Amino acid sequence: MSLDLPGFSDAVLDAQSCFRAVLSAMSCPGTIQAAGVGLTPPAPLAPAMAAVLLTLTDVDTSLHLAKEAEPARDWLAFHAGTPFAASAAEADFCVAFALPDLAPLKTGSDDAPEAGTTVILDVAALGIGSAWRISGPGLAAPATLRVTGLPHDFAAIWAANHALYPRGVDLILCVGETLAALPRSLTVEEI
Amino acid sequence: MTGYNFAYLDEQTKRMIRRALLKAVAIPGHQVPFGSREMPLPYGWGTGGIQVTAAVLGPNDTLKVIDQGADDTTNAVSIRRFFARTAGVATTTRTAEATIIQTRHRIPEQKLHENQIIVYQVPQPEPLSRLESSRIETTRMHGLAEYGLMHVKLYEDITRFGHVSLSYDYPVMVNDRYLMAPSPIPAFDNPKMDMMPALQLFGAGREKRIYAIPPYTKVVSLDFDDHPFRTTRAPHACGLCGATDSYLDEVVTDDRGGRLFVCSDTDHCETHRDVGHVGSEGVAA
Numbered sequence: 074m075s076l077d078l079p080g081f082s083d084a085v086l087d088a089q090s091c092f093r094a095v096l097s098a099m100s101c102p103g104t105i106q107a108a109g110v111g112l113t114p115p116a117p118l119a120p121a122m123a124a125v126l127l128t129l130t131d132v133d134t135s136l137h138l139a140k141e142a143e144p145a146r147d148w149l150a151f152h153a154g155t156p157f158a159a160s161a162a163e164a165d166f167c168v169a170f171a172l173p174d175l176a177p178l179k180t181g182s183d184d185a186p187e188a189g190t191t192v193i194l195d196v197a198a199l200g201i202g203s204a205w206r207i208s209g210p211g212l213a214a215p216a217t218l219r220v221t222g223l224p225h226d227f228a229a230i231w232a233a234n235h236a237l238y239p240r241g242v243d244l245i246l247c248v249g250e251t252l253a254a255l256p257r258s259l260t261v262e263e264i
Numbered sequence: 265m266t267g268y269n270f271a272y273l274d275e276q277t278k279r280m281i282r283r284a285l286l287k288a289v290a291i292p293g294h295q296v297p298f299g300s301r302e303m304p305l306p307y308g309w310g311t312g313g314i315q316v317t318a319a320v321l322g323p324n325d326t327l328k329v330i331d332q333g334a335d336d337t338t339n340a341v342s343i344r345r346f347f348a349r350t351a352g353v354a355t356t357t358r359t360a361e362a363t364i365i366q367t368r369h370r371i372p373e374q375k376l377h378e379n380q381i382i383v384y385q386v387p388q389p390e391p392l393s394r395l396e397s398s399r400i401e402t403t404r405m406h407g408l409a410e411y412g413l414m415h416v417k418l419y420e421d422i423t424r425f426g427h428v429s430l431s432y433d434y435p436v437m438v439n440d441r442y443l444m445a446p447s448p449i450p451a452f453d454n455p456k457m458d459m460m461p462a463l464q465l466f467g468a469g470r471e472k473r474i475y476a477i478p479p480y481t482k483v484v485s486l487d488f489d490d491h492p493f494r495t496t497r498a499p500h501a502c503g504l505c506g507a508t509d510s511y512l513d514e515v516v517t518d519d520r521g522g523r524l525f526v527c528s529d530t531d532h533c534e535t536h537r538d539v540g541h542v543g544s545e546g547v548a549a
Contacts, residue, residue, distance in 0.1 A: 086270065088278070088279075089322045090322060092319075093322060096285065096286065096289065099286050100463045100478045100479055129279060184403045187288070187297075239291045239441060243290045258291065
């Protein structure tokens, strides 16, 4: 029963430090930040992913869980208090364990692109694995992003998302107690 | 301080501001609406900047607050004390030592670095507000990236005055997409925004908007090929430290036409004097 497990040991300062990790990750795409250190969330949530959810979701957001994350639903409902969306297409935040089809997700409108969904994706590894060249705001020069767990045609999938700019979805990649982020403003190319 | 949450704001408000900040960073220059709260100081005194700082600030941060470049003016002193009391954070007047710099109407002269965040207090986040009063219309114009109106305004300035008659809050294009109000910083500071290594966050409390520029993002001041953007500064050296590269304030010193030009950035001036520079009106240390 996932409800036995605690949330943040300090709801205020742990959320603040996790937010700063996500803010740094979003501002400097491709950098790997520590988040959720010491958190003991129910499987299959990794500490970083759980910390992001506790930091950003609440009664004002809607969250969609991939099937794999069902065992953590009670824990999230209790600690974050966030309503769950019936489908990914209605959610502000999507928790996924494999990159979902981005097409049906909310991308906002031309006037309000900020309504685009944030996808929080569990990956196998950050910093090792397949490599992509990323460039855009936040990067002084193009950088290399290495991830294990993204589909091999990720560059094409992301190009379709980036083509909608300023609409689009943003991606937070989590593994263990680390995370990285890909804002929609980013260009991703195969190397 | 007891009786208040860390950094004054409640956690649900911080989460709302944090979500807005992340979307603002993902869409550089786009104004994200947020539920601005009533703060214990009036609108126009930096309520937007304070809310952004409160949502970002942590116990390990060192906060610097400036008002028109100065650390020792009423607004700067009040805000610095507010966070020293409600968050217990360390404060500094040294630009180099700060991790978060909240500013009203200036960017420090010293180049900011990657581990710093600068938070601007913004009175009017909508760069088109004086040309089109309807928020619905300007939102549509941003959606369509339709900024001809601003170019016409600059063109009309040039035909009437021979130059663009904006000396502060000079509009910029961010990441080649959004027209953005840089807040009322002097046009002198505009070039510092371009490819700045620090993260730039903007909060407008009364107008309820948050926007951002990530590090290393292209920020271009609007101009024309035959009328390129130019910065201006008073043609003097600082009277106290002798600096010739800093933005100057003109201080009236008597009723017989006496004038003193001094660095607007007090930390820059002090640092310059500490290493031995003395201006024409200064006293050697």
